[in-house]
Amino acid sequence: MTASDQSNQALSEIIESHTKDRGSLIPLLQETQAKLGYISRDAMQAISDFLEIPRVEVWGVATFYNQFRLTPLGKHHTVVCMGTACHLAGGKLILEALERELDIKAGETSEDGNFSLERVACIGCCMLAPVAMIGDRIFPRMTPFKAEEALIPYKQGDDKDAEH
Ligand code: FES
Structure with a gap:
């Protein structure tokens, strides 16, 4: 099948x-x-x-409704928390940095299918705000610069290293 x-x-x-x-x-x-x-x-x-x-x-x-996606998820699904704590700590700037870096908007998937980006509600680690996730990995206390840096191994296909 x-x-x-x-x-x-x-x-x-x-x-x-x-x-x-x-x-x-x-x-x-x-x-x-x-x-x-x-x-x-x-x-x-x-x-x-x-x-x-x-x-x-x-x-x-x-x-x-923001909750619905019209494109399949990318290989590296990336989410930015926009819950209250993360929003107050600059979540919007993190989202904008990732949108710029990936050249897609929240809710979209890159043309090569490698990345998708999404804004989500609280993911339960507010003490680490602002938080983003690439796949299963949590990135705490993000800054726009750290967000760009975090993508590098995934873009280079070295994401096995990025898991550790
Ligand atoms: S608001 Fe972002 S983890 Fe709770």
């Missing part, structure tokens, strides 16, 4: 577990993203067909 078949099967299972009314739209999008990592065009079409609402309506809801 190809990855695409598996995605289609997962999507069918999600859709079949819902009732055919508009109130199912957001739960369908949430479950699709939780299972597939993002909301693909095919998923939007399938949800639109199932709910019998225009695809543009599904797209409108998916783009309205």
Whole structure:
């Protein structure tokens, strides 16, 4: 079974577990993203067909809420905490530095598929604010300069070293 078949099967299972009314739209999008990592065009079409609402309506809801991604995650998924403590400690500057350095905006994936960037709510280590994560690794007390520096091994493909 190809990855695409598996995605289609997962999507069918999600859709079949819902009732055919508009109130199912957001739960369908949430479950699709939780299972597939993002909301693909095919998923939007399938949800639109199932709910019998225009695809543009599904797209409108998916783009309205920050929680939904319309592109797959990159190999190195990078998140910046924008919870209260991190926001007050300069989280926005960290996000801007990463956006500049990766040449993508929050919610996007780089063209080569190596990086995706996202802003998230508190990740539970406020004492270390501002915090970012690349993959599973936490980067505490970030500065814009440290953010740029942290990316270097990942960009060079030396991310095994970066894990330690
Ligand atoms: S607010 Fe960023 S870790 Fe809690």
